Amino acid sequence: MDNPVPLPILQGMDTDLIIVGGGLNGPALALATAQAGFRVTIIDALPLDTREDPAFDGRSYALALASKRLLAGIGIWDQIADHAQPMLEIKVTDGRAGEGPSPWMLHFDHAELEEGPMGYLVEDRHLRRAFLDAMAATPGITHLSEQMVTAQSVDASGASVTLASGDVVTGHLLIGSDGRQSGTATRAGIKRMGWGYDQTAVVCAVEHALPHHGIAHQFFMPGGPLAILPLTGNRSSIVWSEETARAKALIAMDDADFLDALRPAFGSFLGEISLTGARFSYPLGLSLAQAFVADRVALVGDAAHGVHPIAGQGLNAGLRDVAALAQVLQEARGRGEDIGGTQTLARYQQWRRFDTATLAAATDTFNKLFSNDNPLLRGLRDFGMGAINAAPGLRRRFMREAAGLTGDLPKLMRG
Numbered sequence: 001m002d003n004p005v006p007l008p009i010l011q012g013m014d015t016d017l018i019i020v021g022g023g024l025n026g027p028a029l030a031l032a033t034a035q036a037g038f039r040v041t042i043i044d045a046l047p048l049d050t051r052e053d054p055a056f057d058g059r060s061y062a063l064a065l066a067s068k069r070l071l072a073g074i075g076i077w078d079q080i081a082d083h084a085q086p087m088l089e090i091k092v093t094d095g096r097a098g099e100g101p102s103p104w105m106l107h108f109d110h111a112e113l114e115e116g117p118m119g120y121l122v123e124d125r126h127l128r129r130a131f132l133d134a135m136a137a138t139p140g141i142t143h144l145s146e147q148m149v150t151a152q153s154v155d156a157s158g159a160s161v162t163l164a165s166g167d168v169v170t171g172h173l174l175i176g177s178d179g180r181q182s183g184t185a186t187r188a189g190i191k192r193m194g195w196g197y198d199q200t201a202v203v204c205a206v207e208h209a210l211p212h213h214g215i216a217h218q219f220f221m222p223g224g225p226l227a228i229l230p231l232t233g234n235r236s237s238i239v240w241s242e243e244t245a246r247a248k249a250l251i252a253m254d255d256a257d258f259l260d261a262l263r264p265a266f267g268s269f270l271g272e273i274s275l276t277g278a279r280f281s282y283p284l285g286l287s288l289a290q291a292f293v294a295d296r297v298a299l300v301g302d303a304a305h306g307v308h309p310i311a312g313q314g315l316n317a318g319l320r321d322v323a324a325l326a327q328v329l330q331e332a333r334g335r336g337e338d339i340g341g342t343q344t345l346a347r348y349q350q351w352r353r354f355d356t357a358t359l360a361a362a363t364d365t366f367n368k369l370f371s372n373d374n375p376l377l378r379g380l381r382d383f384g385m386g387a388i389n390a391a392p393g394l395r396r397r398f399m400r401e402a403a404g405l406t407g408d409l410p411k412l413m414r415g
């Protein structure tokens, strides 16, 4: 784990925070901490032009209201606001392909929340671009692209990482935002638990004849949930989770066959549909780090907790890690404490670990309960949905949860 040879310090690379992983949570943390006066070096394995390519990732994210506040707080919301579709209502139904939704339905309407829309749909290409531009414009951030971290080392005074090029970066705290297979966690000796779901999400965007009115739909199908999420204009993002073998077949189809397969599940409520771009696939699983911190190491985002997208909460949970860690670090520095010290990191872990374990358990249970055609479970879940729908207090609680407004909110998410 620890590198046996003393590491030379590369000129000009000495930094407060070393962030490994420039996906989405890494850049958010780089901005939040650099704006608070920390020197930050963020490292990502991919070349910059890959990240800048609009076809790099087909996902759109349902960003909770609390996440929107964070993005506004770190100064990038203005750049994406024109591309963000407010999520005004959510309709959840139990369905079977060809049968349409069951009469049991859960309906969440933002009009019942005083804070406004529960969240916003933002396409990856706009979010990523905004992060890259903001990082380039922020003094205090050194962004190393196309650099793979291959080793790390910590001691009482600091942490260092070695890049594939042989260069070394040293800092006070090493942060792993390097995704579900986090090498930062592995090298720090942090074990993971989790499993695959034998499900793959097929993701694409469609254009439709009729307006969506800002309504997000979730249909629970036997193979997995189908989410239809409103994008700007008459467009929606599809996240179609299916058993992996079926998902592979869906990806292999030509566009016309794929649309023929999608239509019975999608329904006709938005009129005629057509594809507006490529299809992408993402294997689904649960991957939870058994600790979020180790000596001079902290994990954020999927490196700490990779969950099923059934509730659209993975990135939201990661951004909450970001806001919490940025606040813990700022407060530690204000008290003159070591930002990589055990006490500082324990505060971060205590704040975030229980929340994310609960989210992981909830998404895992929902997926198991809903991704099947067992008549008993179907009856149970339909009864449950009907009961929640009939109880305004419960409905409101679910909406506040989806908007990210519950629990101990970090300052950056309070608006």
Ligand SMILES: Cc1cc2nc3c(=O)[nH]c(=O)nc-3n(C[C@H](O)[C@H](O)[C@H](O)COP(=O)(O)OP(=O)(O)OC[C@H]3O[C@@H](n4cnc5c(N)ncnc54)[C@H](O)[C@@H]3O)c2cc1C
Pocket (backbone or CB within 6 Å): 020, 021, 022, 023, 024, 025, 026, 043, 044, 045, 046, 059, 060, 061, 062, 063, 147, 148, 149, 150, 177, 178, 179, 180, 183, 201, 203, 239, 282, 300, 301, 302, 303, 309, 312, 313, 314, 315, 316, 317, 318
């Ligand atoms: C189909 C689908 C739909 C989703 N929808 C939603 C949604 O609606 N709302 C929501 O909140 N969440 C959603 N999520 C979850 C969300 O996509 C993830 O939580 C989020 O993308 C994780 O970002 P990250 O920055 O933590 O990790 P990643 O995006 O995985 O980034 C990790 C980065 O680390 C880099 N890296 C790894 N190892 C190294 C190394 N050794 N050296 C240098 N760099 C390295 C990689 O290049 C990569 O760029 C969805 C997920 C899926 C699969």
